[in-house]
Amino acid sequence: MDTLYSFLIEPLSHDFMQRALIISTMIGVVCSVFSCFLVLKGWSLMGDAVSHAVLPGIAIAYVAGIPMAIGAFAAGLLCAIGTGYLKNNSRVKEDAVMGILFSGMFALGLVLLTKIETDVHLLHILFGNVLGISTRDMVEAGTIAAIVTAIMAVKRRDLMLYCFDPAHAAVLGLPIKLLHFGLLTLLALTIVSALKAAGIILVVAMLIAPGAIGFLTTRSFDRMMMVAVGVSVFSCLAGTIISFHIDAATAPLIVVIQSLFFLGALVWSTTRRTTVKANA
Numbered sequence: 001m002d003t004l005y006s007f008l009i010e011p012l013s014h015d016f017m018q019r020a021l022i023i024s025t026m027i028g029v030v031c032s033v034f035s036c037f038l039v040l041k042g043w044s045l046m047g048d049a050v051s052h053a054v055l056p057g058i059a060i061a062y063v064a065g066i067p068m069a070i071g072a073f074a075a076g077l078l079c080a081i082g083t084g085y086l087k088n089n090s091r092v093k094e095d096a097v098m099g100i101l102f103s104g105m106f107a108l109g110l111v112l113l114t115k116i117e118t119d120v121h122l123l124h125i126l127f128g129n130v131l132g133i134s135t136r137d138m139v140e141a142g143t144i145a146a147i148v149t150a151i152m153a154v155k156r157r158d159l160m161l162y163c164f165d166p167a168h169a170a171v172l173g174l175p176i177k178l179l180h181f182g183l184l185t186l187l188a189l190t191i192v193s194a195l196k197a198a199g200i201i202l203v204v205a206m207l208i209a210p211g212a213i214g215f216l217t218t219r220s221f222d223r224m225m226m227v228a229v230g231v232s233v234f235s236c237l238a239g240t241i242i243s244f245h246i247d248a249a250t251a252p253l254i255v256v257i258q259s260l261f262f263l264g265a266l267v268w269s270t271t272r273r274t275t276v277k278a279n280a
């Protein structure tokens with residue numbers, strides 16, 4: 001018992017670990033909540049596209065001397081809107097458009113970062129740096145995460161209906177276009193809030209795994225969201241604490257834990273479905 005107590009409490013004696021635990025909890029909540037809508041809508045590839053597309057925005061923001069969050073948000077939103085425009089005005093399917101657009105923007109970002117003298121470490125951008133989060137970064141990310149979470153909580157029913165059945169939502173008089181672009185904007189903001197902690201690559205997993213786990217283990221949206229938030233926050237806290245003790249990269253360890261939860265949920269769901277069919 002004493003060993004477990006010291007295992008959990010020892011990290012709290014360090015300021016950087018306190019900040020890491022706080023920000024990991026905040027991004028765990030906002031990513032898991034949005035994950036439910038993303039999985040329900042079938043926008044997993046969109047999350048991947050937007051997260052990679054923020055890279056040139058980060059580089060341009062550094063050159064312009066403006067906060068990287070602004071550049072990342074602008075680039076992510078541009079990718080999301082551009083995908084919708086090209087989908088509606090070309091014969092190419094949406095998945096192909098997203099693949100071309102986000103890979104092109106990602107490559108452009110890599111070119112810009114290699115030509116610009118910057119103190120921003122590329123690996124930190126790609127994979128995050130939870131343990132290097134400053135108080136300013138924590139406040140910035142926390143503010144964005146809180147705003148996004150509040151909006152999703154208030155508009156939960158409208159967003160859920162739009163993601164589940166857009167045609168039915170239109171019949172009920174809901175503003176479909178506003179919800180569509182609003183969801184894209186929230187996606188870009190969610191990625192920005194988790195950018196410095198999880199990086200543009202690992203944030204994709206944090207935006208998909210919690211919702212997928214909730215989808216596999218529950219039959220109602222509210223329970224799906226509760227499971228997603230619980231799993232995400234636990235994974236973030238456990239990954240941060242364990243990484244401190246074993247001296248491992250924090251964000252990848254968080255994703256590993258979430259992946260293990262997903263595998264467990266997949267096995268449990270498959271077993272339950274098999275049992276139900278056998279008893280039918």
